[in-house]
Amino acid sequence: MLPYYRRVHRKADGRELILYGLHPLEDPPLPEPALPYSPAPHLRYHPLRREWVVYAAHRQERTFLPPKEHCPLCPSREGGFPTEIPFSRFQVAVFDNRFPSLVPSPTPPPEGLPVPAGEALGRCEVVVYTEAHVGSLATLTEEERLLLAWVWRERYQALYALKGIQFVMPFENRGEAVGVTLHHPHGQIYAYPLVPPILERESQAFRERPVLLELLPHLEPYRVDQEEGFLAFVPPFARYPYEVWVVPWQRHPGLWTFSHEEMAAFARLLGRVVARYDALFGEAFPYVMVFHAAPLGEERTFHFHVEFYPPKRAKDKLKFLAGTELGAGTFVVDALPEETAKRLREVL
Template sequence: MNIRTLGAGVIARDTRLADGRELIYYDDSDTTLPVERSIDARDLDPRPETAIMRQDVLTGDWITFATKRQNRVLMPGADADPLAPQTPANPSEVPSLYDVAVFENRSPAFGPALASAVGTAPAAIDPPQGLDDMARVGIGRSRTSVGRCEVVCFSPEHAGSFGTLSPTRARTVIEAWADRTSALSALPGIEQVFPFENRGEAIGVSLPHPHGQIYSYPYVTPRTQQLLAHGTPGLFDRILEFEQASSRVVLQGQHWTAFVPFAARWPLEVHLVPHRHAADFAELTVAERDELAPLYLRLLGGVDALYDSPTAYIAGWHQAPVHVGRDTARLHLELISPRRGVDKLKFLAGTEAGMNAWSAEILPEDAAARLRDAISSVPAP
């Protein structure tokens, strides 16, 4: 086991699962866990072949066909939680009790390229050949879906979300995001790294365990391609100046501002942006990471205070691509939710699903006012 010291007193412990997948334990600065960790002694089947991507010739988008994901576990009880620490009755994915744990997904949408790199994983048949290869458009183009998908366990508890963490644990997760961003960005063929959290059954979450994921793509995602097509260096400075002068700001610190964007698509949509340009988590300063933990928890507390029951959301941390556009794209959170009332959800209609032409029902200024009131009712973490 390789042991590393990270920022904020977090300790990283690198090891492997029984089938060769990477597992990293991240210990809180005030952890009470022992130094030794259990070895994964399971007898696991060989890893599946890496999935296949096919290109949509009408848009140039790459679609991954990860057919092995059809059989994922759906909302198991605590006694069969695959993200809980292993017990004799539950041979889960994490051998030891942990604070935060990150491991390679067993059935990923993006998988390894080389068998030698991950033990029992089959080698990719037709991997991508760089950004130029991914940008070419043609009928019948396909590639092996090379990349990396990781699961980020925020806590050993069976239920919860990032918003239920303590500030210390939230700070550990932020350090893990930064550490994994650096490591994944250095892998051959990775062009963009995307940490995110899906929360709530309305979003399609299959596990109640508090966790997120990190996807590492072999291309620059369509959303980021659009940003780079019209963006220039300094874009996010201009956005911040515009939004900070509006009534759409919901929360502000010394290093971060949260706001409902001027042209919000979703009934609940809020962006959290650092004041200084940072392309990704790895470029954040210690002070920016320290402030982010309690600020983000307070924002999530406000999201849950909007209604009498927790709100389902997708919280995606957009980062600049690994090799292009790093002076234009800035790390920032985009949190979205389809919830437009106590018992109402926004479903994508024909104009949105068919043409990507959006129609919104709630003015961003009104949404921001409600969220500000909700945040003000939440005690500081």
């Protein structure tokens, strides 16, 4: 038996909302308006970089840093501001993004383009971590964080089962420094019709040899934290000063092969990594967190891991990508990984 309850609700505009909880979710839904929902994204091929670019012009209209009383990710209240979640309480909520880059029923791309174009098939979901407007992975209770981990696992399995999906990626953008438009604790999940370039390269590396299994025994100077079966470390090849990876010691293609004990250990370690970030400068630390799981067909050799990309290089200094990073793809880092690992290790 799965350690959570699940309830599916169809929103007024047709989008799917799924509520997850540790107890049955029986409250009736509140009234909600049928908001406009007609996205029409498409793909275009970049002939020099040899990769697809998604065009989703409707995303210019997405909600941008609203006041707390108009947060679309909070629970709805009777007679109050109607949010994306028409329930007065919940624990974790997942719903189809109103401003998606990829859609289940895409429209054809424009005709007459000078480059190949394609349909933006896929799915974009929003994952709301908690009904509390303020918080983070670090401030969730252990029980809440474990529930969230099980939700990620369930969404992996559901999205990989969809026709045409090749890769599924949960991620979180935290902080205005990385472009967040809603402060409520949340992440997203993209289900792609293709394997993105970074994952193609990672898959090839894992097919050639067990890269992370070979690296793990040599990472003591770079260790940040650990939990039974998992290691958090600053990569010796980090491209961002406080970059951290979380890796299971045993190879897993994704969360869906973790045992119950591994799910709990993974959730605890993620929370502590974020707590260390927040303690570093005594404030909420911005980052992008990305789950790297096996693309479809790469399950035999791929090694699941989580990568944190934080833009800060000091309390009041951001790491901006400059010409060598953006133009050539060659990063220049002004802090040694073993030194930043030591700071993160000792900060709690």
